[in-house]
Amino acid sequence: MATRGAGGWRGWRGRRPFWGGLLVLLGGAEILFTLRAPLPVVLHIGMQGLAGYLVPIVMTVCGVLILLNPAQRLFYSVLAVLSSLASWITSNLGGFLVGMIIGVLGACLTFGWLPDQPPRRRRLRRSPAAKAPGPAEA
Helix, strand or coil: CHHHHHHHHHHHHHCCCHHHHHHHHHHHHHHHHHHCCCCCCCCCCCCCCHHHHHHHHHHHHHHHHHHHCHHHHHHHHHHHHHHHHHHHHHCHHHHHCHHHHHHHHHHHHHHHCCCCCCCCCCCCCCCHHHCCCCCCCC
């Protein structure tokens, strides 16, 4: 039962841009956290109010939708990279650069992900010097 569960998780994760969606989700969450951080000095550059909260919420929603609906990953990844870059102006310099960089990286991973790729297997290659000469080569 445990191997079936682990195989099921691995199969679900393999059919979608998991790491890209997770990074977009974490980037949006980090920017939301820095907006309400109890820091003595918090940068407030740009528009405050609705845009400061709307941009990281859009990033977080894009991350969830990338994970749940991988067929529309291109649209969500473009929206995520645009909202990540917009967070530079609206949300404490993009969550002090950390959330913005994580969001852009996740959106790029999602955009470059290709579905239905056969699993790659590592082949061990022997160097030509390690081969023993066969009867025809001797």
